[in-house]
Amino acid sequence: MTPLVISLGDPCGTGPELVHKAWQALRHRPELAFGMIGDAALLETLGSVAKVRDARDIAGAFADALPVLDHPLTAPVVTGQPDPAHAPHTVDWIRTGVDLCLSGQARALITAPIAKSVLYATGFGFPGHTEYLGDLTAATPYDGTRGPVMMLAAKDLRVVLATIHIPLSEVKTHLSAQIIHDLAHVTHEALIRDFGITHPRLVLAGLNPHAGEDGTIGREEIELLQPLVNRLQNESVDIKGPFPADTLFHEEARATYDAALCLYHDQGLIPLKTLDFWGGVNITLGLPIVRTSPDHGTGFGIAGQGIARADSLINAIEAAHQISLNRERIPKSV
Numbered sequence: 001m002t003p004l005v006i007s008l009g010d011p012c013g014t015g016p017e018l019v020h021k022a023w024q025a026l027r028h029r030p031e032l033a034f035g036m037i038g039d040a041a042l043l044e045t046l047g048s049v050a051k052v053r054d055a056r057d058i059a060g061a062f063a064d065a066l067p068v069l070d071h072p073l074t075a076p077v078v079t080g081q082p083d084p085a086h087a088p089h090t091v092d093w094i095r096t097g098v099d100l101c102l103s104g105q106a107r108a109l110i111t112a113p114i115a116k117s118v119l120y121a122t123g124f125g126f127p128g129h130t131e132y133l134g135d136l137t138a139a140t141p142y143d144g145t146r147g148p149v150m151m152l153a154a155k156d157l158r159v160v161l162a163t164i165h166i167p168l169s170e171v172k173t174h175l176s177a178q179i180i181h182d183l184a185h186v187t188h189e190a191l192i193r194d195f196g197i198t199h200p201r202l203v204l205a206g207l208n209p210h211a212g213e214d215g216t217i218g219r220e221e222i223e224l225l226q227p228l229v230n231r232l233q234n235e236s237v238d239i240k241g242p243f244p245a246d247t248l249f250h251e252e253a254r255a256t257y258d259a260a261l262c263l264y265h266d267q268g269l270i271p272l273k274t275l276d277f278w279g280g281v282n283i284t285l286g287l288p289i290v291r292t293s294p295d296h297g298t299g300f301g302i303a304g305q306g307i308a309r310a311d312s313l314i315n316a317i318e319a320a321h322q323i324s325l326n327r328e329r330i331p332k333s334v
């Protein structure tokens, strides 16, 4: 089976120890064989590695050591202390992972966390992986509504975000009918093709308290969101709302939908990380490649102490595997 690949992320964070933990947990599951894209010498300080020259050698090496496609760093790593000198390498590892997926040598990319501010400081021009991956794959044909869309999934909750890494004060000006319309279609199609849900049910969260209380606490629900829901329903998308966000995430509510469309980062991520702080997965929808990630960040404060939990990374690897299988199994036109 074609392997999965993982970009190492920020080498000073928890990424290096987490990939070793994930490998220890999964090394006897050949269907999940993955190879690292990163610095082999750094990874070797934490456990057994097998340098591989070609992605085709990953599967054969996986049971015995952590396979690594070696892309060496040029400055020493101090665990827990981010260093902009590593930023070009961090970016190169992501780009290499995308190239391997686009060329068919890997069937999915899992990204270990990056520190966004470190990359911004060195001129990285994208808010995060999500937008960078959208840009790197923009020229590749994609049969469906194109993302990138950020989905976070944990236990029985999936949330997708209309806006991501922007100041809260700018959310309102970024929200547009086009963005939410495309978000709904990307999510609807991904739930069918990537998650195998035949008739996906979506809900849309309101922006204002009480979803605007009939226009008395904000008019976005009346002027933007309700007309959009009507339009999407006419386009055969099963979507309901806009609903007050404070009553959308308890257990009974979650049972009524397959994904909740949220209007800003914390509207979706607070319920998700409260429901499951350890196991959440970040999935980029609407790309010609499969990409997942743990939902946590670089954890600089705990890096190197051996206490970082690999649950989220392991779930991200499982999710990447399952989505890539679903994409092969489920017809493209939905």
Ligand SMILES: NC(=O)C1=CN([C@@H]2O[C@H](COP(=O)(O)OP(=O)(O)OC[C@H]3O[C@@H](n4cnc5c(N)ncnc54)[C@H](O)[C@@H]3O)[C@@H](O)[C@H]2O)C=CC1
Pocket (backbone or CB within 6 Å): 014, 112, 113, 114, 115, 116, 117, 118, 129, 282, 293, 294, 295, 296, 297, 298, 299, 300, 301, 302, 307, 308, 309, 310
């Ligand atoms: N997918 C990605 O690349 C992501 C990157 N980030 C980046 O991570 C950096 C740090 O962000 P924070 O907000 O501090 O979030 P964080 O997720 O790194 O840390 C938040 C809390 O969770 C704990 N934690 C994180 N990972 C853990 C693990 N594997 N096991 C146990 N505990 C864990 C940390 O010790 C801390 O208390 C930022 O630069 C941010 O941009 C944040 C989220 C996702």
Ligand SMILES: NCC(=O)COP(=O)(O)O
Pocket (backbone or CB within 6 Å): 127, 128, 129, 130, 131, 282, 293, 295
């Ligand atoms: N809070 C989610 C996050 O920061 C992940 O961003 P990305 O790097 O996956 O775009």
